[in-house]
Amino acid sequence: MSTASPAAGLAAIQPAPAPRRRLPLAWIGLVPFFLFALLFLIGPTAHLVVGAFQTPEGGFTLDNIRGLFTPQIIAAYWISIRVSAASALLGAVIGFFLAYAVVHGKLPPWLRPAVTTFSGVASNFAGIPLAFAFIATLGRVGLVTVFLNETFGISIYRMGFNLLSFWGLTITYLYFQIPLMVLIIAPALDGLKKEWREASAILGASSWQYWRMVALPVLAPSLLGCFLLLFANAFGAVATAFALTGSTLNIVPILLYSQIRGDVLYNPQLGFALAFGMIVITGLSNVLYLVLRARAERWQR
Amino acid sequence: MSFLDISGVSKSFGGNTVVRGFDLGVRRGEFISFLGPSGCGKTTMLRMVAGFEQPSAGTITIDGEDVTHRPPNARRIGMVFQAYALFPNMSVGDNVAFGLKVAGRPAAERGRRVDEMLGLIKLAHLKDRYPYQLSGGQQQRVALARALAPSPRVLLLDEPLSALDAKIRVSLRTEIRALQRELGITTIFVTHDQEEALSISDRIVVMSEGRIEQCGTPHEIYNRPRTRFVAGFVGTLSLVEAVAEGSGATVSVAGQPVTLAEPVPGSGRRPVTLAFRPEALKLDAGENRVNAIRGTVEAAEFLGSVVRLRVAAPGGTLLADVFNSPAAPPPAPGEPVTLHFAPGDVFALDGEGAAPVQPMAAE
Amino acid sequence: MSGARLGPWIVVGLAALYFVLPLVATFEFSLSMLRGTWSFEAYRVVFADPAFRQTFGFSVLAALATIVLGALLVVPTAYWVRLRFPRLRAVIEFVTLLPLVIPAIVLVFGYLRLYNSSSWLPFTGSAWGTNLLLVFGYVVLSLPYMYRAVDTGMGAIDIRTLTEAAESLGARRRTILFQVILPNVRAAVLSGAFLSFAIVIGDFVIAGLLNRPAFGPYLALIGQNRAYEPAALAVVAFAATWGCMALLQLLGGRAPGAAAAPLRTRRKAIP
Numbered sequence: 001m002s003t004a005s006p007a008a009g010l011a012a013i014q015p016a017p018a019p020r021r022r023l024p025l026a027w028i029g030l031v032p033f034f035l036f037a038l039l040f041l042i043g044p045t046a047h048l049v050v051g052a053f054q055t056p057e058g059g060f061t062l063d064n065i066r067g068l069f070t071p072q073i074i075a076a077y078w079i080s081i082r083v084s085a086a087s088a089l090l091g092a093v094i095g096f097f098l099a100y101a102v103v104h105g106k107l108p109p110w111l112r113p114a115v116t117t118f119s120g121v122a123s124n125f126a127g128i129p130l131a132f133a134f135i136a137t138l139g140r141v142g143l144v145t146v147f148l149n150e151t152f153g154i155s156i157y158r159m160g161f162n163l164l165s166f167w168g169l170t171i172t173y174l175y176f177q178i179p180l181m182v183l184i185i186a187p188a189l190d191g192l193k194k195e196w197r198e199a200s201a202i203l204g205a206s207s208w209q210y211w212r213m214v215a216l217p218v219l220a221p222s223l224l225g226c227f228l229l230l231f232a233n234a235f236g237a238v239a240t241a242f243a244l245t246g247s248t249l250n251i252v253p254i255l256l257y258s259q260i261r262g263d264v265l266y267n268p269q270l271g272f273a274l275a276f277g278m279i280v281i282t283g284l285s286n287v288l289y290l291v292l293r294a295r296a297e298r299w300q301r
Numbered sequence: 302m303s304f305l306d307i308s309g310v311s312k313s314f315g316g317n318t319v320v321r322g323f324d325l326g327v328r329r330g331e332f333i334s335f336l337g338p339s340g341c342g343k344t345t346m347l348r349m350v351a352g353f354e355q356p357s358a359g360t361i362t363i364d365g366e367d368v369t370h371r372p373p374n375a376r377r378i379g380m381v382f383q384a385y386a387l388f389p390n391m392s393v394g395d396n397v398a399f400g401l402k403v404a405g406r407p408a409a410e411r412g413r414r415v416d417e418m419l420g421l422i423k424l425a426h427l428k429d430r431y432p433y434q435l436s437g438g439q440q441q442r443v444a445l446a447r448a449l450a451p452s453p454r455v456l457l458l459d460e461p462l463s464a465l466d467a468k469i470r471v472s473l474r475t476e477i478r479a480l481q482r483e484l485g486i487t488t489i490f491v492t493h494d495q496e497e498a499l500s501i502s503d504r505i506v507v508m509s510e511g512r513i514e515q516c517g518t519p520h521e522i523y524n525r526p527r528t529r530f531v532a533g534f535v536g537t538l539s540l541v542e543a544v545a546e547g548s549g550a551t552v553s554v555a556g557q558p559v560t561l562a563e564p565v566p567g568s569g570r571r572p573v574t575l576a577f578r579p580e581a582l583k584l585d586a587g588e589n590r591v592n593a594i595r596g597t598v599e600a601a602e603f604l605g606s607v608v609r610l611r612v613a614a615p616g617g618t619l620l621a622d623v624f625n626s627p628a629a630p631p632p633a634p635g636e637p638v639t640l641h642f643a644p645g646d647v648f649a650l651d652g653e654g655a656a657p658v659q660p661m662a663a664e
Numbered sequence: 665m666s667g668a669r670l671g672p673w674i675v676v677g678l679a680a681l682y683f684v685l686p687l688v689a690t691f692e693f694s695l696s697m698l699r700g701t702w703s704f705e706a707y708r709v710v711f712a713d714p715a716f717r718q719t720f721g722f723s724v725l726a727a728l729a730t731i732v733l734g735a736l737l738v739v740p741t742a743y744w745v746r747l748r749f750p751r752l753r754a755v756i757e758f759v760t761l762l763p764l765v766i767p768a769i770v771l772v773f774g775y776l777r778l779y780n781s782s783s784w785l786p787f788t789g790s791a792w793g794t795n796l797l798l799v800f801g802y803v804v805l806s807l808p809y810m811y812r813a814v815d816t817g818m819g820a821i822d823i824r825t826l827t828e829a830a831e832s833l834g835a836r837r838r839t840i841l842f843q844v845i846l847p848n849v850r851a852a853v854l855s856g857a858f859l860s861f862a863i864v865i866g867d868f869v870i871a872g873l874l875n876r877p878a879f880g881p882y883l884a885l886i887g888q889n890r891a892y893e894p895a896a897l898a899v900v901a902f903a904a905t906w907g908c909m910a911l912l913q914l915l916g917g918r919a920p921g922a923a924a925a926p927l928r929t930r931r932k933a934i935p
Contacts, residue, residue: 029744030752036737037759039785040800041807044774045766051777098679105672115676121905122683124859127866128883129898133686136693136895143689175686178679195386199444201373202351202380203400203451213399217390229764236767239868239880243887253769260773260873275770286765 045279051272064273072250077277080235080252083166087173088230092223094174095181102182103189116186119179126176131243134172138163164245172240177230184229188222225292228285235282252278304329304487305350305455310359312345312511319345321511323359330485332478334498337508338534343491346508347457350489352376363454379448379486380457383464385440387432393419393443394428400451418446421480438469445477449484456481458490462497474501495535499523507531529650538576540650541594541616545573550644555615559592562644574650575616579609581646582621584632590641594619598632612638687902694895706896715882716897723871723879726795727864730802731857734810737803739853742814743845746823753815760811763804772801772873794874801870806860813859817852818845858908865904 055061068074101107102115137144140157148154162168192215200210238253245254252274259271303326312320320342327333335343348354350361352373360369368376379400387396397418398411406414419425422442432440441461448456458477462470478501481488492498498505499519507514507522507530515522515531526532543552545565552559552573565573583590596614607622608631621640623631632638697705710716745756763771775797781789787797823845830840846853868880883901887894 026744026748030741030749033737033741033756036800036803037762040775041759041762041766041771041804044771044778045762047778048770048774094679097675101672101675105675106669107672107676111676118683121902124862124866125902125905128868128880128887129866129901132883132887132894132898133690133902136898137686137689143692144685175683178682193384193386195382195384196388198351198353198373199380199382199386199388199447200399200403201353202376202378203403203447204374204377205399205403206374209403213403214388214390218388232764236769238767238769239866239884242868243884246888253767256769256773257869257873260769260776271773275773278767278770279765282767283765286761290761 048272048275049279051269052276054269054272056269064267064269065276067267067270068273068277073255073274076250076252076255077281079166079250081281083169083173083251084231084234086166086170087177087234088227090170091174091177091181091230092185092227095178095226096185096223098178099182099185099189103186104192115182119182121179123176123179123183126237127239128243130172130175131240134163134168134175134244138168138171164249169241169244169249169251172244173234173237177234180233181226181230184226185222188219192218221292221295225289228289228292232282232285232289235285236278303327304331304364305489306360306362307346307350308360308362310346310349310356310361312342312349312354313357319511320349320356323511323513325506325513325516327487327489329487332481332488332490332501332503334490334492334502334505335508336492336495336498336505336535337514339493341508342511343493343506343508344459347459347489347491350455351378351380351457377451377453378455378457379451379453381441381444381448381459381461383460385432385437385444385464387440387444387447389432392429392431393424393435396432396443397447397450399447404451414450418450421449421483422446422476436469437465438473441465441473442476445480449480449486454487456486456488458488460491460493462492463494470497477501499535507534509534526648532576532648532650537579537620539579539617539619541575541577541614541619543573543575543616543649544570545649546570552649554594557594557615559594559647560644561647561649565649575647576650577619577642577647579620579622580607581642582612582619582640583642584621584623584638584640586641589643590646592642592644592647594640594642596638596640598634598636598638600634601631603631610638612640614640690895690898690902694892694899697892706892707900710893710896710900715877719877719879719882722877723865723867726799726802726876726878727861729799730806730864731860733799734803734806734856734860735814735853738807738810738814738856739846739849740841742811742818743823743841746815746818747827757811757815760807764808768801768805768867768869769873771804772870775801776873788874794876798870798874798876798878801874802860802864802867805863805867805870806856809859809863810853810856813852813856814849817849820852821848858911861908862905865901 052064053060053062055063068077098115102112134142136142138156138161139145140163142163145156148156163172196214196218197210200214205213236253238257241249241251241254242257256271256274256278259274305327307323307325307327310320310323311318319340323342323346325333335346337343345354349356352368352371356369360367362368363376363378388399391399394415397415401411401414415428416425419428422445424439424442424446427435427439427443432443435443441464444461461477462474465473474497477490490498490501499522502519504516504518505522506516509530515527517525522531522535526535532538541554543554543559545552545567546569548564548568550561550564552561552565552575554575559575565571586593594614594616596612596619599611599613599618602609602611603625604622606625608625610621610623610632612619612621619640625631694706695702695704697703697709741756745752776788779785779787779797787793826844826848827840830844835844865879867878868884871878872881872884883894883897886897
């Protein structure tokens with residue numbers, strides 16, 4: 001009895017603050033958020049996903065999904081995936097080298113905040129103004145086009161370059177992809193400890209062995225994750241491509257845009273399927289990103 | 302020639318000289334500590350031995366071979382870092398095997414060596430864990446095993462214990478020392494903790510402002526500090542101003558005569574600073590404790606086995622550690638006491654070094 | 665040593681070339697409206713265009729509404745979740761990250777189908793209803809940035825202790841939220857606000873498909889019909905983005921809980 005009394009005393013004290021918390025009513029505080037998310041985020045998306053499997057009359061069908069497998073739509077997905085993958089891959093590689101140079105390149109200290117600030121601006125400088133900027137740079141009468149032609153006699157357009165093509169779009173997308181990569185990979189590079197390089201050197205490893213056995217494996221989840229985020233970022237982008245190419249370039253977001261404005265596919269339910277396909281692709285890459293980020297954070301404790 | 306020989310090494314960063322004229326010979330199998338406050342150049346010196354920094358002048362030889370300009374990965378040196386620096390993407394076993402793997406050793410040999418090393422540090426059961434699953438003390442032991450696995454010629458320890466809890470710090474340092482004895486590996490240990498250095502080393506190099514202040518066994522460093530800096534940095538010291546007259550070994554502290562073991566250099570009436578270790582001052586007059594200083598107790602701090610008294614004496618404040626005795630309570634503040642000490646327990650500091658004394662610079 | 669530093673310089677130099685050239689080209693192009701001479705004619709034309717002023721004003725208003733609404737939605741939720749439902753944090757974070765998964769065009773497509781004039785909630789039936797839907801869409805788009813910034817800001821201050829301290833002094837919930845918590849996450853809200861602003865000003869898809877007279881659709885229209893004005897508009901848009909960034913640094917840097925304004929803290933960290 002005497003040993004139990006302190007515990008009993010504690011138990012008597014514990015419940016006291018509970019009534020003050022009013023737990024049963026606390027969930028009301030979360031209602032606005034969840035209501036908002038349901039109405040303007042989850043609801044509309046779910047509506048499209050369900051609609052992708054429905055006939056106009058509301059019955060279940062796989063015809064809409066099957067309808068995606070026409071040459072025009074497959075080509076649209078294919079070029080979208082190619083542009084997104086190319087700009088994500090190049091953006092990730094170039095952004096990685098840029099971030100590495102700034103973080104570990106022993107450059108003057110003022111350079112890092114300068115690059116980070118610029119990246120913050122440039123990664124948001126997407127959309128229509130970006131298209132204008134590149135038309136002024138690499139368009140038919142753009143500054144660089146004219147400069148190369150007049151100074152070196154190189155006509156990039158006669159050599160087959162076109163701003164309104166796969167490579168033109170990729171180069172333009174890099175303008176926001178590279179800065180985004182710099183912003184999201186820099187913390188991972190900061191996590192690369194100087195001591196790891198020194199420890200591997202003192203244990204006899206060459207620089208190449210350090211990169212192959214330590215640095216790249218440590219960075220791999222972050223690198224792959226960043227690539228996937230960049231991919232999704234490019235895949236959903238409409239404005240830049242639209243302003244650059246009008247509706248001449250057949251990529252999925254533009255196709256969907258045209259479909260919404262004027263039912264160019266002559267089947268309203270096909271639009272649902274088109275949107276569903278986009279969600280599947282960006283969703284997959286984002287889920288992979290989250291998984292890989294969780295893995296990367298496990299090491300960085 | 303010593304096994305590891307550092308001669309005339311200096312290092313400057315820009316216009317800032319952090320190590321100057323460093324000479325040291327380390328015998329094979331010796332355990333040497335570099336001790337000093339932060340910024341004294343001890344870590345820079347260690348990094349030059351490792352090859353991470355290039356000396357501005359001087360040479361470093363290991364076993365007769367000049368390694369001054371060799372890259373770190375060609376020096377066959379083992380190193381343990383303050384922040385463990387285990388590779389996070391590798392298991393404990395792979396971490397320990399790393400040095401052998403990059404050297405191209407066959408897998409069977411690697412496996413044997415890894416098991417042997419993990420056995421030495423008693424972590425064989427954690428072979429397949431990842432670093433993030435280990436405690437700090439375990440990580441540091443793995444780092445030690447990793448450094449030792451490729452059989453380096455020299456082991457460098459860069460404040461390996463300072464990131465750990467006090468208790469683990471003490472047990473791990475004992476473990477490090479035992480392991481070092483067992484393997485007979487030549488070791489340099491960098492620390493700013495004097496207790497650590499005193500307890501673990503064959504010899505201690507006390508550094509200040511890029512220079513060696515004193516190099517000697519822990520016993521020498523503690524009992525016969527050669528400069529005011531060493532006297533102040535290692536151990537606790539209380540200082541009392543005294544006056545010497547003539548050439549004898551007797552000085553006077555506010556009129557009370559004090560006999561020293563050796564005569565104070567110089568002649569005529571001159572000021573002298575006397576330095577005392579707290580454990581040298583006793584409340585009772587014993588065998589050869591012929592000196593006495595009277596004072597008043599200011600405070601008594603109960604530390605367990607000893608009671609530390611702060612005694613206001615005419616020439617300054619003295620710290621005295623007296624043994625705790627259950628029979629007699631320690632003197633209370635305000636009580637007058639007489640502190641007794643032998644001539645060998647006090648040293649005069651003037652004229653021995655230019656560095657100012659920092660009596661409490663224990664941390 | 666100097667050899668090792670050459671590589672990084674080359675990388676930074678090439679990157680600078682790639683990033684600066686389009687800006688220079690755009691600026692140069694925007695100045696060459698009049699033949700044979702450089703002038704600000706394109707800017708004059710743009711600023712004189714009432715449609716520019718109207719659409720830009722519309723977008724700025726929409727941005728401000730988005731920021732206020734977003735902050736009102738996110739700050740109490742993030743606070744309440746951290747204080748009372750820490751286990752729901754992962755769920756909320758997942759929901760807030762969804763707009764990165766669902767492209768804006770898909771979202772607005774869903775709006776058009778779900779909230780058309782013949783539906784149970786006919787947002788698009790009236791002009792103000794459509795405007796409201798537009799702002800809600802913008803709040804959704806900025807949700808990932810806003811929530812993350814605010815949640816990180818709240819992680820930097822100990823909101824539980826702050827709340828208990830305020831409670832012990834007799835403050836009520838609403839007082840605590842608006843007088844204690846909000847001022848302390850001001851920097852975080854601002855950094856989220858900046859991104860929201862950039863998103864709204866740059867948006868083309870949502871406003872375009874909802875048929876609102878916003879800046880994005882205006883830009884697209886000008887881009888299709890004119891030559892020099894688009895360049896001038898691009899310069900204006902870029903300058904506006906920079907202006908926001910500068911404003912953010914100016915306002916956010918001094919506030920407590922500035923951890924969410926990484927640029928500022930990083931700059932401070934450099935000796």
